[in-house]
Amino acid sequence: MRHAETVTFGGSALDRADTLRADQRALADAMSDPRSSVLALWRGRPLFAGPALDRLVRLPVGHAALDGAGEPILIGREDGCAVFAADISHWMPETAEEPSEDAEQRHPALPGDHAFRELRSSMTALGPRDAELAATARAILGWHRSHRFCARCGAESAAARGGWVRVCASCGGQHFPRTDPVVIMLVVSGPRVLLGRSPHWPGGMYSLLAGYMEPGECMEAAVRREVLEEAGVRVGAVRYLASQPWPFPASLMLGCLAEAESEAITLDPAELEDALWVGRTELLDVFAGTHPLISPPRAGAIAGFLLRNWLADRLD
Structure with missing residues (x-):
């Protein structure tokens, strides 16, 4: 990209x-x-x-x-x-x-x-x-702040190497800063893209589907699993687009393009309150702030970055 x-x-x-x-x-x-x-x-x-x-x-x-x-x-x-x-x-x-x-x-x-x-x-x-x-x-x-104590023995650890390691004097354990990988998916079906809404979000807020990767899981498998679990949509081809460090508190957002193999939506209500397919014309209204249902994406987040580049045909 x-x-x-x-x-x-x-x-x-x-x-x-x-x-x-x-x-x-x-x-x-x-x-x-x-x-x-x-x-x-x-x-x-x-x-x-x-x-x-x-x-x-x-x-x-x-x-x-x-x-x-x-x-x-x-x-x-x-x-x-x-x-x-x-x-x-x-x-x-x-x-x-x-x-x-x-x-x-x-x-x-x-x-x-x-x-x-x-x-x-x-x-x-x-x-x-x-x-x-x-x-x-x-x-x-x-x-x-959240990793003061050793995960191996429970003793208090101390910062070392300029603050990029915590060392436990009790058991010798070394602990390194944690970054959690998260896949965020631009799921497309022809000229439409899949947007979802969490039950806890402010009114009008929709975004791309996203979820944490699991141990032993590759990025492509995580994309397919999350979309199927949350929206019931099957995904075929997946490719990487862009990443974003997201320090709230410490995630790495892995933006991917995912090609849908089905369009019927079956929501997991614990994850999504709503999901819908949105066409290019509708998405232009979203970014213009004139869509009757959907608010513009939050400025600075990778979801809006990917959607804007999809609209502009700049994903390659």
Whole structure:
């Protein structure tokens, strides 16, 4: 697919500095280098700046807002300078309640136009590099929060290799960041595409069918299984189109084109509230916001990316 890496969070050629991770002296030097920078996240929310909060902030190492943060995680290098991520979720704002998705949190040590904000709210405004940095930081810090204890013996583990491994001193176990593969399917039958709706989604929201891959399962088999389970539609040929890292919390969306061999829909009500075949003209109305039933796909998600490219005949 010609445009595969232009999807949100797609590759920006970030230098992930793998060799630096294992070099403790080099890591220490990077942490004391005034050219290095830190991405601060609060409860998984990156720090943004600007009137529209659409610019990812890089703080200098040692900034007051980072006081009390755990050991920074090395994200990569930009122009030869290290970029770290730090979790400052220990900071308690005046409102201790769990924030809504569109809430903004401002730290007293930061300028007034700086705020922590849910990544979904700003992801489409970010350039490829900032999007990749933010997605990586959110995913890796989230993994550290949820994997503090060794899965082998239950003892508390510690970060190593710049934050890309957790090592258990009790049993010697090593644990690596988790990414969950998810297939998302552009199921087509001639000039129509299959859309589905989860029972828990907002009104009008439809999307492509998707599901987690299972152990021992190849991508093509997962596509066929998920479509049959959720919608009762049999799928034949399957081919890969594009992928998207999705840091909510840590998935890799594998976009596939799937050719339907049947059209009758039999819903699994535990998975789908509705599913329907939509033609090209209808889909144009969806993207224009004039369809009477279906809302436009969520901006930034791979579902809309695949549907737009299907409409434009740019899947090859």
